[in-house]
Amino acid sequence: MDLNYLISFIYAVIVAGTPLLLATLGEIITQKAGNLNLGVEGMMYIGVASGFAVAYYTKNPIFFILAAILSGALAAFLYALLTVTLKANQTVTGLALSIFGTGFANFVGETITNTSPTRTAVLDGKLMSYFKPINIPLLSDLPILGRLLFQYNIFVYLAVLIALVTGYFLFNDIRGLNLRAVGENAAAADASGIDVFKYKYLAICFGGALSGLAGAYISVITAGGTWTANSVSGLGWISVALVIFAGWNPYKAIFGSAIFGALRVLRFYLPRQSFNLPNSLYGALPFLVTALVIIFTSIFNSKEIQQPAGCGVNYDREER
Amino acid sequence: MLKSRRIKGEPLFKIQRIEEESPTKSFIVRVLAVLAALTAGGFFLSLLGHNPLVIYQAMFKGSFGSVMSTQGTVKIVVPLVINALAVSLAFKMRFWNIGTEGQMIVGAIAASYFALFKGNWPHFLLISTMALVSIIAGGLYGLIPAYFKARFSTNETLLTLMANYIALYAVQYLKEGPWKDPGAKGFPQIAxxxxxxxxxxxxxxHFGWIIALLAVPLVYIYLRYSKQGYEIAVVGESEKTATYAGMSVPKVIMRTMFLSGGLAGLAGMLQASGADRTLTDTVAGGVGFTAIIVAWLANLNPAAVLLVSFLFALLEKGGGYIQSMFKISASAADVLQGIILFFVLAFEFFLRYRIIINKKGD
Structure with a gap:
């Protein structure tokens, strides 16, 4: 295997792992607030569809990103309203969001493609050009390093930046500490004067915004700007599992999503002659590994790395 | 005269938990939720420039307007009822089995083996074997997450979900590989x-409708009147109480999940052999997820599951009809189902809490 081959593999891994990273970071913050939102898949679909629709009709890259982020946040707000204020079951509400989001995306996609004379929908070329790999003079042209570090699309850098910022926020900022207190023991946090409801709402909406952004990524990068049915296809669920894999740590999420990115692109990079495996096996691989990860992390349950204690349980002030 | 004021920071109202459950209230709340969702959906349809009443009427006509459309609707009801019963069994125990989709697929795979390779067996023996192996396969597939949940408290939601995708790729493997129909001119499909x-x-x-009709009272009696059904309810209420009462919680979890997966597996066999007459990767086609909404809307009550399944089959079948009539995407039905579930979840708040306005001067 020569060096160029390895470099393009790493490049593909990062590109495939980025939407996972974004969604995982959002879910980490959500779970740190004590809410297990299983609606990631749905929020990503909502981001995909809203982003695509707005980009398709306005051809404006800013509106595109905003639509994806805001629609994800809005969906998460609905989840927060149901679980935090109305104290609905978190598992079922999250599932409802995933089911709804999938239907919503199909609906939007089919409506757009049905009105198009070619029965397909492709985004404006100028808009797409904003999301091409960046080109920094000198840096991008460096041998090896240029391709490895300075030739990604803009989302990749944004995702890593968000990972670093959320990591810093969680572990080094007083508000991050407060957020963790809310997730561990909402009653104690409330008693110490932390606005539990505000923290929960903000964290959940932030999670939705990042899922929406991951949806935007899928629209223009993964699906290449062409409307594709079922484009999320389980990435949201893998992200929820990645939260466990990363041990609720945004820094580790960077490596976790790279590993799962690798599983997704492996089939294109393993030499056919020596690894002649059926396509279906490669397709199943990320899900198989995720299942194994969930099982093994629960078997080797460590004391230090734990789900926030209050996760999944709604906080009821009257039950203090 | 002194006017007493609310103390600063005291909320305008407070909420209080209601301990007792009222079936009548629960029923009313659910009917209201469906009506609210239909209203919201109607509002959405009028935004798209349609008359919602015309659309809803067309949906009804498309699903129950003729003998043939009714038969088509019943065909949708069958896997939905059986899967929703499977979901109810697990959810009653607070085991979030999101995997009936995968369990259904695995059941269909097991049954298809006999359909494809033992097709010359006597009809009755063949069909009974197919049904039996589908139950066992689906049951075992449900048993895996149950074992890990019982033994290591592994997150069953994610595990059953991953199992869905793995089952789906297994079908893809079979249709592209060992079970590929040589007569299909290279097209990857099963004969x-x-x-x-x-x-x-x-x-x-197909015969599945009789099975579905039989399954409803059976599951009802099992949950309501059997010792095992009672154990499911206790484990769902509190695992601690169950242990304290001398029940083996792992045993209850695994037994129930075998039944839940087995039911879903049977639904897979009925779908493959009765409706599709082959094995495709859309054998489940999202039924496992719709079944979750159905089960929750039915309050995990088997009798209500039947009723709600008809409502949802109406939406599904009617959705296909309005697609051809009014060019409204058939996914509108899925969106509407999602909205119904949101409303149920929101309205359930009023079953569990009462709101007390803080009066001035208190």
């Missing part, structure tokens, strides 16, 4: 079942 391996069609719908 159609021989007549002998297909279910009979009493009253124009």
């Amino acid at each position: 159609r079942f021989a007549q002998n391996a297909r279910l009979s069609m009493p009253l124009g719908v």
Whole structure:
């Protein structure tokens, strides 16, 4: 295997792992607030569809990103309203969001493609050009390093930046500490004067915004700007599992999503002659590994790395 | 005269938990939730420039307007009812089995093996074997997450979900590899079942409808009147109480999940042999997820599951009809189902809490 081959593999891994990273970071913050939102898949679909629709009709890259982020946040707000204020079951509400989001995306996609004379929908070329790999003079042209570090699309850098910022926020900022207190023991946090409801709402909406952004990524990068049915296809669920894999740590999420990115692109990079495996096996691989990860992390349950204690349980002030 | 004021920071109202459950209230809340969702959906339809009443009427006509459309609707009801019953069994225990989709697929795979390779067996023996192996396969597939949940408290939601995708890729493997139909001119698909391996069609719908009708009272009696059903309820209420009462919680979890997966597996066999007459990767086609909404809307009550399944089959079948009539995407039905579930979840708040306005001067 020569060096160029390895470099393009790493490049593909990062590109495939980025939407996972974004969604995982959002879910980490959500779970740190004590809410297990299983609606990631749905929020990503909502981001995909809203982003695509707005980009398709306005051809404006800013509106595109905003639509994806805001629609994800809005969906998460609905989840927060149901679980935090109305104290609905978190598992079922999250599932409802995933089911709804999938239907919503199909609906939007089919409506757009049905009105198009070619029965397909492709985004404006100028808009797409904003999301091409960046080109920094000198840096991008460096041998090896240029391709490895300075030739990604803009989302990749944004995702890593968000990972670093959320990591810093969680572990080094007083508000991050407060957020963790809310997730561990909402009653104690409330008693110490932390606005539990505000923290929960903000964290959940932030999670939705990042899922929406991951949806935007899928629209223009993964699906290449062409409307594709079922484009999320389980990435949201893998992200929820990645939260466990990363041990609720945004820094580790960077490596976790790279590993799962690798599983997704492996089939294109393993030499056919020596690894002649059926396509279906490669397709199943990320899900198989995720299942194994969930099982093994629960078997080797460590004391230090734990789900926030209050996760999944709604906080009821009257039950203090 | 002194006017007493609310103390600063005291909320305007407070909420209080209601301990007792009222079936009547629960029913009313659910009916209201469906009506609210239909209203919201109607509002959305009028935004798209349609008359919602015309659309809803067309949906009804498309699903129950003729003998043939009714038969089509019943065909949708069958896997939905059985899967929703499977979901109810697990959810009653607070085991979030999101994997009936995968368990259904695995059941269909097991049954298809006999349909494809033992097709010359006597019809009755063949069909009974197919049903039996589908139950066992689906049950075992449900048993895996149950074992890990019982033994290591592994997150069953994610595990059953991953199992869905793995089952789906297994079908893809079979249709592209060992079970590929050589007569399909290179197209990756599995051969159609021989007549002998297909279910009979009493009253124009495959035999599955009779199974579904039988399953409803059986699951009802099992949950309501059997010792095992009682154990499910206790484990769902509190695992601690169950242990304290001398029940083996792992045993209850695994037994129930075998039943839940087994039911879903049977639904897979009925779908493959009765409706599709072959094995495709859309054998489940999202039924496992719709079943979750159905089960929750039915408050995990088997009798209500039947009723709600009809409502949802109406939406599904009617959705296809309005697609051809009014060019409204058939996914509108899925969106509407999602909205119904949101409303149920929101309205359930009023079953569990009462709101007390803080009066001035208190």
